[in-house]
Amino acid sequence: MLPVAPPGGASSPAPTVLSALRASVPPNDHVLLALPPTAASASVLRSLRSDGVTVSPVSDGIGVLDAVRSRDPALLVLDVELPGPDQAAVLAAVQSEAPNVPVIAVTPRDRRAALLGQLRGDRDDYVVRPFAVDELAARIRLRLQLGQVVENTVLRRGELTVDTEFGEVSVDGQAVSLSPTEYALLMALLGAPGHVVPPDRLAREVWSEPASANLVQVYISYLRRKIGPERIRTVRGEGYVLEA
Numbered sequence: 001m002l003p004v005a006p007p008g009g010a011s012s013p014a015p016t017v018l019s020a021l022r023a024s025v026p027p028n029d030h031v032l033l034a035l036p037p038t039a040a041s042a043s044v045l046r047s048l049r050s051d052g053v054t055v056s057p058v059s060d061g062i063g064v065l066d067a068v069r070s071r072d073p074a075l076l077v078l079d080v081e082l083p084g085p086d087q088a089a090v091l092a093a094v095q096s097e098a099p100n101v102p103v104i105a106v107t108p109r110d111r112r113a114a115l116l117g118q119l120r121g122d123r124d125d126y127v128v129r130p131f132a133v134d135e136l137a138a139r140i141r142l143r144l145q146l147g148q149v150v151e152n153t154v155l156r157r158g159e160l161t162v163d164t165e166f167g168e169v170s171v172d173g174q175a176v177s178l179s180p181t182e183y184a185l186l187m188a189l190l191g192a193p194g195h196v197v198p199p200d201r202l203a204r205e206v207w208s209e210p211a212s213a214n215l216v217q218v219y220i221s222y223l224r225r226k227i228g229p230e231r232i233r234t235v236r237g238e239g240y241v242l243e244a
Contacts, residue, residue, distance in 0.1 A: 029053055029054065029074040029075070029144045030053075030054045030055075030056065030071060030072070030073045030074050030075075031048060031053055031054065031055045031056070031073060031074065031075045031076075031077065031140060031144070032056050032058060032064075032067055032068060032071060032073040032075070032076045032077065033045060033048075033055050033056065033057045033058065033077050034057075034058040034059075034061070034064045034067075034076065034077060034078045034079060034082055035057070035059075035077060035079045035082070035106065036059065036079060036082060036083070037057075037059045040130070040131070040133055041057070043133040044133055044136055044137050044140070045057060047133065047134075047137040048137060048140060048141075051141070053140075053141075053144070056071055056073070059082075060082060060083045060084045061082040061083060061084025061085050061087055061090055062084040062085065064076075064078065064082070064084075064087075064090050064094070065090055065093050065094060065097070068094050068097070068098050068101060069097065069098075072098075073101060074101070074144055075101065075102055075103075075104065075140060075143050075144055076094060076101055076102070076103045076104070077103075077104045077106065077136075077140060078090070078091060078094075078103055078104070078105055078106065079105075079106040079107075079129070080105055080106065080107045080108075080111060080115060081107075081108065081111075088114075088115075088118065091103065091105065091118055092118065095118075095120065102123050102124055102125075102143050103119075103123075103124045103125075104124070104125045104126065104127060104136075104139055104140060104143060105118075105119065105124065105125075105126040105127075106126070106127050106129050106131065106136070107126055107127075107128060107129060108128070108129050109128050109129075112126065112128060112200075116200060116204065119204070125139060125143060125201075126201075127139060135195060138195065139192075139195075142191070142192070155190060157190060157193055157231075157242060157243075157244055158231070158243070158244040159171055159172045159173075160227060160231060162186065162187070162190065164187075167183060169183070169186065169227070171226075171227050171228060171231075176226050176227060177226075178223070178226060179222075181206065181207075181219055182219060182222055182223050182226065184205070184206045185202065185206050185216075185219050185220070185223055186223060186227070186242075188201075188202050188205040188206055189202075189232065189240065189241075189242040190242060191205075192242075193242050193244070194241065194242070194243070194244070195241065196235045196238045196239045196240070196241050197239045197240055197241070197242075198238060198239040199213040199216040199217070199239055199240075200213070201239070202216050202239070202240070203215070203216055206219075220232060220234075220240060230243065231243050
């Protein structure tokens with residue numbers, strides 16, 4: 001679950017959100033890209049390498065665990081239907097042997113529910129296949145920042161400003177008072193600015209216990225009233241987008 005800071009209370013910066021607003025990806029970060037050899041995975045590879053990211057592709061499930069052991073990646077991108085051993089077991093082994101390596105799992109929609117039980121809070125993430133190349137590349141860039149030191153704790157999205165050090169939120173220069181849950185929900189949306197965030201991902205990051213889509217919708221409504229309804233867009237059947 002994301003760290004929650006009540007308005008006016010000090011809190012450690014939320015890494016997912018801070019990473020979203022970093023300007024660049026450090027060139028020495030190493031991504032293990034365990035995807036089938038398709039045109040989409042080749043495009044992701046080219047996009048990351050053009051940014052100076054070190055990428056090691058793995059095209060079958062047999063070598064994933066060995067590659068994690070030998071290459072010490074900053075991030076693993078793992079297709080759960082990669083040819084080879086059961087990738088659910090491979091994912092569990094990676095999480096056990098390399099607990100500091102975050103994972104972005106690529107999954108078909110019908111396996112998403114089973115996958116969610118394996119993901120570790122806000123350390124791991126997932127993308128539903130078929131995916132947009134720019135979305136997966138953006139998620140990878142965001143996750144690469146989780147281990148970086150961030151000095152600037154003031155986050156901005158248009159006229160929305162969040163000071164993560166003090167848990168203070170303002171809109172158009174006016175202070176906004178949020179409950180701890182509303183603040184956590186805003187931080188979860190800020191973690192993927194401009195991208196659709198599914199309700200089940202919001203539930204996983206904001207609540208420490210299972211939460212229904214209806215509960216998420218209720219708190220989205222509360223948050224809209226306070227920061228402006230136009231700042232959170234609903235994508236029917238998919239989730240919510242924090243607009244600039």
